Amino acid sequence: QVQLIESGGRLVQTGGRLRLVCEASGLTFSSHAVGWFRQAPGKDRDFVAAVNWSGNRTDFDDSVKGRFTISRDNAKNTVTLHMSKLKPEDTAVYYCAADLWGTGTKDPSQYTHWGQGTQVTVSS
Numbered sequence: 657q658v659q660l661i662e663s664g665g666r667l668v669q670t671g672g673r674l675r676l677v678c679e680a681s682g683l684t685f686s687s688h689a690v691g692w693f694r695q696a697p698g699k700d701r702d703f704v705a706a707v708n709w710s711g712n713r714t715d716f717d718d719s720v721k722g723r724f725t726i727s728r729d730n731a732k733n734t735v736t737l738h739m740s741k742l743k744p745e746d747t748a749v750y751y752c753a754a755d756l757w758g759t760g761t762k763d764p765s766q767y768t769h770w771g772q773g774t775q776v777t778v779s780s
Contacts, residue, residue, distance in 0.1 A: 668742055678771060685730055711727075742776075
């Protein structure tokens with residue numbers, strides 16, 4: 657059974673840093689692109705960042721470029737979202753998702769497996 661488990665979300669002040677980790681099990685992790693998405697209350701689930709299956713291509717939403725980075729460790733079956741210079745508008749539930757042989761698309765419908773999410777709250 658495939659599981660994606662996000663961790664690392666918490667309350668942080670504006671300008672602070674967080675590291676979100678997505679740990680996968682039950683799938684061939686190195687064959688999957690992993691994306692991070694976020695959903696604020698009353699809003700759609702939006703793309704944040706992604707890394708392709710081989711790890712040589714990443715993509716970021718314009719709102720987080722220069723502030724967030726993404727990395728993967730296939731030996732540990734993890735993808736980490738490194739978040740810095742956090743803003744109140746980054747407050748949301750953050751989800752990771754996996755896409756077999758994916759390129760790291762921004763389209764959430766391309767991702768087959770999803771985690772349960774982790775809450776990030778940035779106080780002003």
